[in-house]
Amino acid sequence: MRELITEELKRLEVGNLKRSLIVIEGPQGPRVRINGNPKILLCSNDYLGLANHPRLKEAAIRAIEKYGVGAGASRLVSGTMPPHALLEERIAAFKGAQAALLFNSGYHANLGVITAIAGRTADIFSDKLNHASIIDACVLSRANLTRYPNGDIFALESLLKRSKAKNKLIVTDGVFSMDGSIAPIDGLITLLDRYNAFMYLDDAHATGVLGKTGRGTLEHFNIEHPSVIQMGTLGKALGAFGAFVAGSKELIALLVSKSRPFIFTTALPPAICAAATEAIDIIEAEPERRTRLWENIEFFKDGLKAAGLDYTKSATQIIPIITKDPNYTMQASRRLLEKGVFIQGIRPPTVPAGASRLRVTVSSTHTKEDLTEALTKIIEVLGDGR
Known part of the structure; x- marks a missing residue:
């Protein structure tokens, strides 16, 4: 070796x-x-300069003094504390979703959600410039994976027309991490109802940056759609650590029961959750x-x-x-x-x-x-x- x-x-x-x-x-x-x-x-x-912001540090210190350093267990055992629940409520409101669920990283979130909602009978259509974690998640899901040319709505529609699967999932970054380009969500969204598909939107680099109030790619295009699942991270514009998924209450309930990266890992430290909550407050106020x-x-x-x-x-x-x-x-x-x-x-x-x-x-x-x-x-x- x-x-x-x-x-x-x-x-x-x-x-x-x-x-x-x-x-x-x-x-x-x-x-x-x-x-x-x-x-x-x-x-x-650290796009908004929050990683060393005094208010985030003070929030983390207060949480450590009240809840200790580590969560001590997975969320489903004894690792759920008030800072986790509060942050999930704030994220859901910030993203305009019914509910949200925390993950320990964007990588964990992508693996955890895509493998939970797409199985062997699903067809996944993934943009060729998507993040490596999305590629890995699609492969691990064992769904039928097709990668379409970056941002090419016409090529994607051609693929959707040929799909016979009941479960069709379009997966795209909001902001592509190596190019800095924005996915054409306004065009992609028109395909969801037409082909009875869902969209998984990785908004890691858009959350806090895009949109009138920093809510991300959907706000940038002034779009709301119930068939879009939003992922975002806490360690970029929010200056903390971790990630989240926002969507329907039913989706979050499913992930709590089926998402392996969520189930089988120790929860985020409560201090991190407190700092991220403070970051959302700052983003909205400043x-x-x-x-x-x-x-x-x-x-x-x-x-x-x-x-x-x-x-x-x-x-x-x-x-x-x-x-x-x-x-x-x-x-x-x-x-x-x-x-x-x-x-x-x-x-x-x-x-x-x-x-x-x-x-x-x-x-x-x-x-x-x-x-x-x-x-x-x-x-x-x-x-x-x-």
Whole structure:
């Protein structure tokens, strides 16, 4: 076994595909320290700057003092506490759903829901750019899986027309995590009633960001539909940890009884739930955070456009600068880190061959000075693309 592991590590290293960890010395923020040196952070999912917010920390501390550190058991044994129930109520109201259920990560949520609602007799139609956890969940469900071209409503409809299954499930990200593009939910939604299908919407990168009040992709398109199951995460714009699924009361009851990742794992710490509840309160009370985020997004994209750098079809805070070659991409990432800008390089298998990129994520807490300095360094490293 050791020889096999060593051989595989060498193979990864030769292809410049071996991963490593970088330690952030301190809390998330627009600027952080790595090896004692300050860096502009442009690869965090802390989109609204809540991960180090005083109110979230105070809420977590109060919950620890009242409920302790760990939940002690799974939710179905003795791990359900008032902070869990309160957060689920707040999420349901925030997402405009009848009920919600917490999961320990977005990965857990996708595995837990898709495998619970789609079995061998179901047909799943999954966007080709969906997150890896969705792909894994679809495979584990043992349903008949078909992947349709990214955002291609006509191709999807053609597939739905041929489906004979009673249980048809369309699965899509709201915001695609590597491209930053938004799924055409307004078009996809028209297929649900026409073909008696359901939709599973992974809103991990949209929750707190998209929509007039930050409620996500459905609000962005001004859509309400009972056949849409919404998943979201607590560790991105909400600054905490974990995930949730929002939908009908019947769906949540089914998941409590059938979702293996929910049933067979220790519940989220109550302090995390308290912090996430506080985050929802802040998101609802401080819309200016989203305003600043979108101002920063446009400012940064304008800088890239002026330099002739390709940021593809990004429509959100996820801004990929396409660099194609994985070796060049990782060299550029290292050079930027040396110059004081932390942007992770993304390469296969996370993205297809020839599509490596520097994946920038912008936060509401970045100043124009932060972004201008980062743009200057990016242009120094990548050159002017014009």
